[in-house]
Amino acid sequence: MTMPPTRRITLEDVAKAAGVSRATASRVISGSGPASPDVRDRVRTAVRHLGYQPDQVARSLASGTGFRLVIAIVGTTPRVLDDPYVDRAVAAAAETASPYGVGVSLQWVPRAAPRLDKLADDRSVRGVVLINTTEATLAAVPAALHRRVASIGIGSSRVPSFDVDNAAGSSAIVHHLYASGRRRIAMVTGPPWLPCAWRSVRSYQNLMRSTGLPVRLVAGDFSAAGGQQAMRTVLRRWPDTDAVFAINDATALGAIAVLRESGHRVPDDVAVAGFDDIPFAELSAPALTTASHPVGQIVSAAATAVLEGSRVAPAAIFPSTLVRRASA
Amino acid sequence: MTMPPTRRITLEDVAKAAGVSRATASRVISGSGPASPDVRDRVRTAVRHLGYQPDQVARSLASGTGFRLVIAIVGTTPRVLDDPYVDRAVAAAAETASPYGVGVSLQWVPRAAPRLDKLADDRSVRGVVLINTTEATLAAVPAALHRRVASIGIGSSRVPSFDVDNAAGSSAIVHHLYASGRRRIAMVTGPPWLPCAWRSVRSYQNLMRSTGLPVRLVAGDFSAAGGQQAMRTVLRRWPDTDAVFAINDATALGAIAVLRESGHRVPDDVAVAGFDDIPFAELSAPALTTASHPVGQIVSAAATAVLEGSRVAPAAIFPSTLVRRASA
DNA sequence: CGCACCCCTGAGAGCGCTCTCACCGCAAGG
DNA sequence: CCTTGCGGTGAGAGCGCTCTCAGGGGTGCG
Numbered sequence: 039m040t041m042p043p044t045r046r047i048t049l050e051d052v053a054k055a056a057g058v059s060r061a062t063a064s065r066v067i068s069g070s071g072p073a074s075p076d077v078r079d080r081v082r083t084a085v086r087h088l089g090y091q092p093d094q095v096a097r098s099l100a101s102g103t104g105f106r107l108v109i110a111i112v113g114t115t116p117r118v119l120d121d122p123y124v125d126r127a128v129a130a131a132a133e134t135a136s137p138y139g140v141g142v143s144l145q146w147v148p149r150a151a152p153r154l155d156k157l158a159d160d161r162s163v164r165g166v167v168l169i170n171t172t173e174a175t176l177a178a179v180p181a182a183l184h185r186r187v188a189s190i191g192i193g194s195s196r197v198p199s200f201d202v203d204n205a206a207g208s209s210a211i212v213h214h215l216y217a218s219g220r221r222r223i224a225m226v227t228g229p230p231w232l233p234c235a236w237r238s239v240r241s242y243q244n245l246m247r248s249t250g251l252p253v254r255l256v257a258g259d260f261s262a263a264g265g266q267q268a269m270r271t272v273l274r275r276w277p278d279t280d281a282v283f284a285i286n287d288a289t290a291l292g293a294i295a296v297l298r299e300s301g302h303r304v305p306d307d308v309a310v311a312g313f314d315d316i317p318f319a320e321l322s323a324p325a326l327t328t329a330s331h332p333v334g335q336i337v338s339a340a341a342t343a344v345l346e347g348s349r350v351a352p353a354a355i356f357p358s359t360l361v362r363r364a365s366a
Numbered sequence: 367m368t369m370p371p372t373r374r375i376t377l378e379d380v381a382k383a384a385g386v387s388r389a390t391a392s393r394v395i396s397g398s399g400p401a402s403p404d405v406r407d408r409v410r411t412a413v414r415h416l417g418y419q420p421d422q423v424a425r426s427l428a429s430g431t432g433f434r435l436v437i438a439i440v441g442t443t444p445r446v447l448d449d450p451y452v453d454r455a456v457a458a459a460a461e462t463a464s465p466y467g468v469g470v471s472l473q474w475v476p477r478a479a480p481r482l483d484k485l486a487d488d489r490s491v492r493g494v495v496l497i498n499t500t501e502a503t504l505a506a507v508p509a510a511l512h513r514r515v516a517s518i519g520i521g522s523s524r525v526p527s528f529d530v531d532n533a534a535g536s537s538a539i540v541h542h543l544y545a546s547g548r549r550r551i552a553m554v555t556g557p558p559w560l561p562c563a564w565r566s567v568r569s570y571q572n573l574m575r576s577t578g579l580p581v582r583l584v585a586g587d588f589s590a591a592g593g594q595q596a597m598r599t600v601l602r603r604w605p606d607t608d609a610v611f612a613i614n615d616a617t618a619l620g621a622i623a624v625l626r627e628s629g630h631r632v633p634d635d636v637a638v639a640g641f642d643d644i645p646f647a648e649l650s651a652p653a654l655t656t657a658s659h660p661v662g663q664i665v666s667a668a669a670t671a672v673l674e675g676s677r678v679a680p681a682a683i684f685p686s687t688l689v690r691r692a693s694a
Numbered sequence: 695c696g697c698a699c700c701c702c703t704g705a706g707a708g709c710g711c712t713c714t715c716a717c718c719g720c721a722a723g724g
Numbered sequence: 725c726c727t728t729g730c731g732g733t734g735a736g737a738g739c740g741c742t743c744t745c746a747g748g749g750g751t752g753c754g
Contacts, residue, residue, distance in 0.1 A: 044510075046487060048740055059704045064742060071743090072702055095426045095489040096740035099709050105490075106434075106471065125452060128472055143434065143471040144456055159374065161423040161709090162433075162490060182372075262649055288645075295649040317616075321590055321623040323651035376710055387734045392712060399713090400731055424710035427739050489739090 047090050055084035067092065094139075095162070104164035107135045107341060108157055110147045112170045113232075123286070123314060123333055124169070127190070130334035131167060134341040140164050158182040165344030167337065168197070172231055185347050188340040191234035198352040200340040201234075204313075207329035207358030208241035211283055211311045214327070215366060216245060220281035220309055224254035226268040226293060228285045235285050238313065242283060254279065258289045265292025273300060280308055281366065287312035287319045287328055294322060294365065309366035313358075324364035332356050375418050383412040395420065422467075423490075432492035435463045435669060436485055438475045440498045451614070451642060451661055452497070455518070458662035459495060462669040468492050486510040493672030495665065496525070500559055513675050516668040519562035526680040528668040529562075532641075535657035535686030536569035539611055539639045542655070543694060544573060548609035548637055552582035554596040554621060556613045563613050566641065570611060582607065586617045593620025601628060608636055609694065615640035615647045615656055622650060622693065637694035641686075652692035660684050 053063040058077055065071040066081040073081075084090070094105040109131055111124065124144075132142045147153045157163050158180040165186040168175065176194040179187055184196060193199025215223050225242045228235050239255070246253045256271045258264035265284060269292065272279055284290035290312030294304055302308050304324055312319060312328040319326040336356050343352065381391040386405055393399040394409040401409075412418070422433040437459055439452065452472075460470045475481040485491050486508040493514040496503065504522040507515055512524060521527025543551050553570045556563050567583070574581045584599045586592035593612060597620065600607055612618035618640030622632055630636050632652055640647060640656040647654040664684050671678050 046740085049742095050740080060741080061705080061743080062703060065703090068742080072700095074702065077702085091484065091487060093427075093489055093740055095423055096709090097742075098423045099421075099427050099711090099739085100741040100743080102709075102742090129474070132472070132474055141471055141473060143469055144460070145469060146457070146460055156419065159419060161421055262645055291646065291649045294651075295653075298651055317590055318619065318646050321619045321650070323623075323626055325623075374710085377712095378710080388711080389713080389734060389736090390732085393733090396712080400733090402732065405732085421710055424739090425712075427709085427741090428711040428713080430712090430739075 046093070047088050049090070049092070051088055052081065052084045052090045055088060056080040098161050102161065104160070104162050105139065106141045106143050106162055106164060107131060107344060108143045108145050108163050108166045109337075110145050110154070110157065110166050110168050112147045112168055112172065112175050123316065123331070126333040127169065127337045130337040131341045134338045135345065138164075138345050140345065154178055154183070155180050165341075167340045167344060170232060170234060171197075173233060186344055188343045190336060190340055193353055198340075198343055200336045200343070200354050201356070202331045202333075202336060202358045203355045204235060204237040204358070205241050207313060207331075207360075208238035208283070209245070210358070210360040211313070211327075211329055211366075212242050212245045214360060214362070215281045215283060215309055215311060216249065218309065218366070221251055222254070222276065222279050223251065223281040223283060224256065224272045224276060224279045225283045226256050226258045226265060226272070226285060226289050228258060228260050228289075230257050238285060252276075258285065258292075260286055260288060262288045262292035262295075265289035266296045267292075269293040269296040273297075273302075282308060282310045284310065284312045287314045287316045287326060290326055290328070290365075291318065291322055294324075294326070305364065305366050311366040315361050319361075320363060322365070327363045327366035328361050329358045330361055331358060374421070375416050377418070377420070379416055380409065380412045380418045383416060384408040426489050430489065432488070432490050433467065434469045434471050434490055434492060435459060435672060436471045436473050436491050436494045437665075438473050438482070438485065438494050438496050440475045440496055440500065440503050451644065451659070454661040455497065455665045458665040459669045462666045463673065466492075466673050468673065482506055482511070483508050493669075495668045495672060498560065498562060499525075501561060514672055516671045518664060518668055521681055526668075526671055528664045528671070528682050529684070530659045530661075530664060530686045531683045532563060532565040532686070533569050535641060535659075535688075536566035536611070537573070538686070538688040539641065539655075539657055539694075540570050540573045542688060542690070543609045543611060543637055543639060544577065546637065546694070549579055550582070550604065550607050551579065551609040551611060552584065552600045552604060552607045553611045554584050554586045554593060554600065554613060554617050556586060556588050556617075558585050566613060580604075586613065586620075588614055588616060590616045590620035590623075593617030594624045595620075597621035597624040601625075601630075610636060610638045612638065612640045615642045615644045615654060618654055618656070618693075619646065619650055622652075622654070633692065633694050639694040643689050647689075648691060650693070655691045655694040656689050657686045658689055659686060 049060050049063050053060045063081050066073045066078050135142050168189040171189045171191050176197055187197055189197045189199045191201050227239050254276050256268045258268040282293050284293055290310050294310050297304050297308055304310050312326050314331040315328045319328050377388055377391050381388045391409050394401045394406050463470050496517040499517045499519050504525055517525045517527045519529050555567050582604050584596045586596040610621050612621055618638050622638050625632050625636055632638055640654050642659040643656045647656050
């Protein structure tokens with residue numbers, strides 16, 4: 039009943055079985071260097087026969103290249119995880135990294151500097167995709183991470199960035215609200231220190247100013263709870279508000295809940311629009327008008343950039359399209 | 367402008383700075399073995415002074431212990447990620463593992479056997495928490511993972527399990543529906559091959575049978591989309607249904623959306639209840655009646671079990687409480 | 695025929711750490 | 725006085741892999 043204490047199958051075993059040296063076996067397996075067809079075959083057969091599985095850790099120690107892609111969620115609160123945005127990001131990253139033999143780790147990075155340094159000289163880390171970046175975070179990205187890091191949202195000269203076209207998407211939404219006759223449009227933004235979405239705010243402000251409409255800004259925190267609180271503030275400050283543009287869907291859903299509670303009809307009294315088009319957006323009552331956010335594509339591009347190093351476009355903006363539903 | 371190619375600070379450096387051997391430095395740092403107070407101090411000072419950061423990979427190679435906890439999402443479709451359930455799980459696991467110096471990786475495990483073997487002899491893996499387990503998966507858990515694995519949901523003699531009290535929670539819900547006068551109660555379950563929630567189904571069946579009410583079961587897939595589809599089936603087969611118990615909140619939210627579309631009032635015509643109490647549950651219209659699911663506690667317990675090995679209770683069931691809102 | 699290649703291969707030195715083992719000195723016991 | 729025993733220490737052998745480097749055997753060219 040007791041198993042023999044099965045020893046790990048090592049490269050040495052493969053080499054021996056194939057009748058070659060460890061070095062040659064390594065060359066064949068990792069494809070780094072020449073090998074005669076005959077030898078190649080013998081090694082491959084041995085690998086298959088023995089069920090050899092290279093030891094990533096040892097490989098990493100020897101070569102210095104990591105085997106996992108870290109998705110670093112930068113932020114003061116882990117609350118951002120509530121946003122189904124992250125799910126899509128992880129799924130896409132995992133899919134992209136898989137062919138590289140790289141796994142994906144999700145990591146919450148409370149304050150940037152020390153933790154990023156840690157990531158930088160962790161041998162097991164192949165690269166880092168930053169989510170929710172602030173400018174302070176970008177500044178804290180250690181040089182050792184150069185060419186192995188990408189950011190979802192804002193970037194810098196050293197950190198390539200990948201993002202949805204916030205300006206265009208938001209502009210489409212605000213214009214849609216305006217076009218449908220709304221004139222007292224409020225916006226619930228994210229936390230003020232997160233520049234991820236400043237462009238959205240600017241789009242909103244631009245339209246307001248160019249049409250001479252009042253700017254009504256309240257900060258949320260990307261979460262539904264934050265949206266609820268912010269919506270209450272909006273109603274208190276500007277009870278005649280007839281439309282709300284929320285920085286993301288979770289916020290919008292929170293806003294709708296508060297409006298409903300307080301007896302406002304959506305969209306008849308107050309129109310509400312979000313951003314991201316998360317799965318629950320179309321399930322809300324009324325179904326949420328929002329702007330699509332190709333999170334999968336974006337994260338995938340970022341992951342590719344990190345894994346391919348410089349062989350790939352350093353940054354990109356992905357288009358967002360207006361998703362018209364019932365709420366606005 | 368160009369940095370000197372800063373060499374990594376190794377244990378060797380620390381040892382030299384402290385005037386001791388590498389072995390002694392190692393002993394002090396990992397606390398494995400005796401050391402005189404004087405030496406201990408000198409080593410600690412050197413560590414702080416040099417900013418030494420042990421190399422997890424090398425450590426792992428040498429000692430054979432891993433440095434990451436893998437949350438394995440077992441399933442045929444990655445769709446389960448849509449469920450905000452996973453967010454809470456990851457957050458809790460990360461928090462629990464952090465003091466152990468262990469990071470958390472999320473991994474999607476399509477088919478169990480080969481991938482679990484891979485995890486089992488990946489040196490970097492300290493342990494595995496299985497989510498969404500089937501019995502086939504449990505059977506495929508390799509012996510090498512013994513004492514390093516836990517399952518959220520069903521378990522086996524070799525795999526400790528941690529779960530919410532599905533039976534009690536579901537029972538509370540079904541009884542609540544019954545007590546509020548519903549008599550034609552349908553249930554939307556999960557995928558038939560996933561036993562995670564069989565107990566819930568059984569609770570439902572028990573009440574139906576004991577009261578002589580008809581059993582109306584339709585399978586969903588834990589997702590909102592699946593819930594929508596299943597709800598349509600329910601309405602087609604049993605148009606007089608006056609209550610729906612959904613296996614989880616995402617499913618329930620999907621069901622509510624379909625009911626609304628098709629002109630049924632919730633809860634007046636059809637009451638709907640879910641399970642899990644995800645963040646969006648209280649935001650839906652009407653707010654969702656559901657049963658709480660202490661995912662955080664559960665995953666945390668599982669993680670602890672994995673990290674502590676046998677020093678901890680091998681399994682546990684966590685209580686669920688009925689969350690009465692507007693939908694039922 | 696000699697020389698310069700080039701293709702392929704093996705020996706061996708690490709990567710940074712842990713851990714076993716042997717050793718040294720000193721206090722306690724016979 | 726010699727034995728034990730024990731807290732403290734260092735030398736050194738790996739963990740499994742990669743990679744440099746030197747060499748061996750062909751071919752092409754002068």
